[in-house]
Amino acid sequence: xxxxxxxxxxxxxxxxxxxxxxGILGWILSTDHKRIGILYMSLILGFFLVALCxxxxxxxxxxxxxxxxxxxxxxxxxxxxxxxxxxxxFIVPGIPAMFGNFFLPIQIGAKDVSFPRLNLASWWLxxxxxxxxxxxxxxxGGVPDTGWTFxxxxxxxxxxxxxxxxLAVFVMGFSSILTGLNFITTIHRLRAPGMSWFRxxxxxxxxxxxxxxxxxxxxxxxxxxxxxxxxRLFGIGLFDPAKGGDPLxxxxxxxxxxxxAVYIMILPAMGVISEIFPTFAKQKIFGYKAIAFSSLAIxxxxxxxxxxxxxxxxxxxxxxxxxxxxxxxxxxxSGIKVFNWVATLYKGAIEVPPPMLFALSFIxxxxxxxxxxxxxxxxxxxxxxxxxYFVVAHFHYVMFGGVGIAIFAALLYWFPKMFGRMFRYRxxxxxxxxxxxxxxxxxxxxxxxxxxxxxxxxxxxxxxxQIWHQxxxxxxxxxxxxxxxxxxxxxxxxxxxxxxxxxxxxxTTLEWRVPSPxxxxxxxxxxxxxxxPYDHHGEGDA
Amino acid sequence: xxxxxxxxxxxxIMIWFGLLVLTGVxxxxxxxxxxxxxxxxxxxxxxxxxALVLFIFMNLKREERLFxxxxxxxxxxxxVIMVLTFADISFR
Numbered sequence: 001x002x003x004x005x006x007x008x009x010x011x012x013x014x015x016x017x018x019x020x021x022x023g024i025l026g027w028i029l030s031t032d033h034k035r036i037g038i039l040y041m042s043l044i045l046g047f048f049l050v051a052l053c054x055x056x057x058x059x060x061x062x063x064x065x066x067x068x069x070x071x072x073x074x075x076x077x078x079x080x081x082x083x084x085x086x087x088x089x090f091i092v093p094g095i096p097a098m099f100g101n102f103f104l105p106i107q108i109g110a111k112d113v114s115f116p117r118l119n120l121a122s123w124w125l126x127x128x129x130x131x132x133x134x135x136x137x138x139x140x141g142g143v144p145d146t147g148w149t150f151x152x153x154x155x156x157x158x159x160x161x162x163x164x165x166x167l168a169v170f171v172m173g174f175s176s177i178l179t180g181l182n183f184i185t186t187i188h189r190l191r192a193p194g195m196s197w198f199r200x201x202x203x204x205x206x207x208x209x210x211x212x213x214x215x216x217x218x219x220x221x222x223x224x225x226x227x228x229x230x231x232r233l234f235g236i237g238l239f240d241p242a243k244g245g246d247p248l249x250x251x252x253x254x255x256x257x258x259x260x261a262v263y264i265m266i267l268p269a270m271g272v273i274s275e276i277f278p279t280f281a282k283q284k285i286f287g288y289k290a291i292a293f294s295s296l297a298i299x300x301x302x303x304x305x306x307x308x309x310x311x312x313x314x315x316x317x318x319x320x321x322x323x324x325x326x327x328x329x330x331x332x333x334s335g336i337k338v339f340n341w342v343a344t345l346y347k348g349a350i351e352v353p354p355p356m357l358f359a360l361s362f363i364x365x366x367x368x369x370x371x372x373x374x375x376x377x378x379x380x381x382x383x384x385x386x387x388x389y390f391v392v393a394h395f396h397y398v399m400f401g402g403v404g405i406a407i408f409a410a411l412l413y414w415f416p417k418m419f420g421r422m423f424r425y426r427x428x429x430x431x432x433x434x435x436x437x438x439x440x441x442x443x444x445x446x447x448x449x450x451x452x453x454x455x456x457x458x459x460x461x462x463x464x465x466q467i468w469h470q471x472x473x474x475x476x477x478x479x480x481x482x483x484x485x486x487x488x489x490x491x492x493x494x495x496x497x498x499x500x501x502x503x504x505x506x507x508t509t510l511e512w513r514v515p516s517p518x519x520x521x522x523x524x525x526x527x528x529x530x531x532x533p534y535d536h537h538g539e540g541d542a
Numbered sequence: 543x544x545x546x547x548x549x550x551x552x553x554x555i556m557i558w559f560g561l562l563v564l565t566g567v568x569x570x571x572x573x574x575x576x577x578x579x580x581x582x583x584x585x586x587x588x589x590x591x592x593a594l595v596l597f598i599f600m601n602l603k604r605e606e607r608l609f610x611x612x613x614x615x616x617x618x619x620x621x622v623i624m625v626l627t628f629a630d631i632s633f634r
Contacts, residue, residue, distance in 0.1 A: 188608070212615070216615075216616055216619050216620075246631075248630070252627055252630070256623055256627075300619075303619055303622060303623060304622065304626060306626075307626065307630065314634075315630040315634070316629070316630045316631075316632075316633035316634040317633070318629055318630075318633035319626070319629040319630035319633065322626070322629050323626075
């Protein structure tokens with residue numbers, strides 16, 4: 001494959017080709033999927049750091065019983081903000097928007113996504129939604145205090161600015177839907193010659209499964225938050241028993257989206273891990289088809305388990321045992337993936353640079369998150385620990401220990417390709433130590449507190465919980481130190497001299513066959529694919 | 543690409559008229575108090591309306607098989623979601 005122009009000079013990269021416009025307009029009006037990926041990255045990582053700081057403030061407040069740095073109402077606003085930003089602005093768009101946009105077309109041998117303008121529109125919708133969410137903090141009744149779930153009846157009665165916040169979620173939902181639509185069409189229509197379904201990288205499979213959830217589940221969230229908006233405005237009574245409504249209907253609708261949304265978050269993270277492991281183990285991935293189909297299985301079964309968020313809400317006993325049973329089933333495809341990743345390492349020539357170190361941590365932390373999912377998914381134990389810190393610990397192990405760590409791994413794995421520069425390993429090893437130790441110090445005590453009965457979202461606590469809260473807060477300082485080291489050196493590495501090799505890690509998927517950073521249209525000639533994606537030893541199809 | 547026959551405007555107007563009539567039927571059915579069958583009645587009418595829009599107005603009936611499979615995926619998912627929701631509501 002040649003990557004030079006007719007005169008023999010190297011092709012300009014996407015960083016140099018800004019289209020008809022230059023400067024900032026060359027970015028915010030670009031339809032190049034790679035530029036859009038970077039646009040998403042700048043906003044998403046910015047919001048992540050903001051929400052991280054809010055989390056730090058919450059932990060600081062809980063260092064001592066009673067008021068420490070903020071009043072109770074402010075604390076309610078803080079955990080709502082932390083949740084809304086982390087969920088809707090960081091982790092849901094996260095990997096698909098940043099790395100999916102950048103790498104999906106390259107990995108399947110295409111020049112762009114199917115609908116580049118729609119792709120840009122998705123970013124604008126995300127940005128507009130984010131601005132609306134920010135506006136909701138300073139207008140109306142001020143920062144919403146409902147938690148990220150906007151449960152009725154409280155979200156209907158609180159004087160805070162819930163209407164604008166839910167409209168922001170509505171707008172950002174469209175961004176997610178359009179991205180999903182774009183990815184599905186791209187994968188169906190723009191695969192290079194020879195790129196059959198079972199030659200696609202597993203990251204692409206994970207994006208495909210995710211995209212289906214985005215387009216099928218997100219509209220349900222859209223209509224649900226719109227109903228909250230209408231209910232507040234006109235009091236139509238959908239969720240009000242006095243008018244024939246049902247407050248549990250809201251919880252059903254909310255979780256019909258929000259549980260599959262967990263898989264919108266985790267599936268692409270699993271895709272990232274499926275890319276990193278074969279590269280650094282120098283092995284073909286173990287059980288390619290099993291991992292691909294398990295992504296689809298998770299996407300489907302993920303629709304059937306939302307009721308486990310409602311075990312103590314008053315839903316019928318029949319539905320409680322059905323949802324509990326179905327919840328256990330979703331562990332099967334997740335387990336398949338974990339076992340296959342571990343098997344990929346077997347007899348591999350394993351190297352552990354920073355991206356692989358983060359990927360290995362994913363397995364450890366995600367497994368703790370996944371296995372404690374059985375405890376909250378089992379009907380009997382959930383009654384005991386529902387709405388306690390145990391749940392907070394469980395979902396942070398899955399969301400941060402899983403998706404967050406996978407994002408760190410992906411940032412480092414694809415950094416040379418995206419920016420054409422290399423980074424020094426040492427600062428990222430140091431950041432990893434702080435992140436890994438800090439993470440477990442922060443969240444593991446929450447399992448213990450939750451088991452002992454500490455309810456989530458409480459501003460104050462009994463004296464016996466103090467030691468656990470203090471350990472947890474110290475953990476938050478360690479974790480934040482690690483994250484800040486990571487991002488300081490990430491930004492520093494952006495100023496490192498250009499000259500990253502095209503394939504610094506010895507990867508086998510198509511993105512490693514184009515220059516670093518990739519040319520504006522990725523390929524001069526669309527490649528013809530003749531083997532599976534992880535063919536390290538020239539053995540043919542995966 | 544295969545050239546597709548245009549749908550005459552008259553058909554679209556018929557669909558629009560059909561949707562209006564079915565909306566009227568929904569309102570009347572709601573006032574008849576069918577008890578536990580009232581939801582099924584509303585869903586059945588809505589299904590007919592959706593089918594008219596999808597297959598004729600949006601021309602799905604002339605599209606390739608892939609799109610029909612994709613739509614059926616959405617419908618199956620929605621059906622499963624509704625069945626599971628009723629596993630709660632019907633047994634409370």
